[in-house]
Amino acid sequence: MSLFVCLLILFCCDLNLGQSWNETEGELTCPDSCTSALLAMEQKIEDMEIKLAQFETKFINSESQIEELKNQASKKVIFSAAAGGSGSIGPFNTDTTLVYTRVITNIGRAYGQFTGVFTAPVAGVYYFSIFYHSGGEYGGKLLLYKNDQLMIMTHDHESQSDTADNGGNAVFLQLQPGDQVYVRLPANSHVWGHGLHTTFNGFLVNEM
Structure with missing residues (x-):
């Protein structure tokens, strides 16, 4: 200056x-x-x-x-997906990860349409829910896992007199980035894949 x-x-x-x-x-x-x-x-x-x-x-x-x-x-995470198919999914001889191919909502793209696995993008508390419909000739059962740990389940026993079963459950999970949440169909169980009856949903409640 x-x-x-x-x-x-x-x-x-x-x-x-x-x-x-x-x-x-x-x-x-x-x-x-x-x-x-x-x-x-x-x-x-x-x-x-x-x-x-x-x-x-x-x-x-x-x-x-x-x-x-x-x-x-980018931290908004919401998804909802339904099992696809023209009829029953299962029963299988082994536990099988259920892939919900009918993606309804996938904000944040944390749910994998081709794997059925939700991968947490950020640390926080998440809410998940599962619902299913099935016939009575086989047991209807779903297991929700966090990584390799069973968190919740929903099921109904097979019945000759009950021609239709419905079930559901929900849970809050604290996750770290990279943690995976998915649903497994146990061996000798089945769910109905047609008509959007069987769904997997989740969203980020609070980032931590």
Whole structure:
């Protein structure tokens, strides 16, 4: 800033605004009117620099707010999917992960349509629910797992007199990023895949 002011002084004096040479001091001087004008110009430049700094701060804050909104949007996790097929799913000889191929909602894309596995994107408390419909000729049963640990189940025994069964259950789970939640159909059990009766649902309740 001082170099700029000095250049202005030289420019001012070079325009014959009353400049004089002080032979005793050996320096170039300008009259009061010239000095006042330069000081006023210097003050305006300083004011502009302050306003520019304030604008930069507001711009940085705006960028941070936009980024925060993007992060909040990316943390919305909601899914709902139904088992597909034209009839009964199972019974199988071994426990089988049930793949809910009819995706109804998948905000956050945490549910895998082709694997049947939900993978937690962020740490938090999640809510999950499972429902099924089945016939009575075989047992109807579903198991909900967190990683390799059984969390909840719902089932009904086979019955010759009961031609239709329905069941459901729900749970809150605290998950870490990468934790997986899925539903297994136990061996010798079955559920109905037609008509959107059998569903797997979940959403992020609170991030932690």
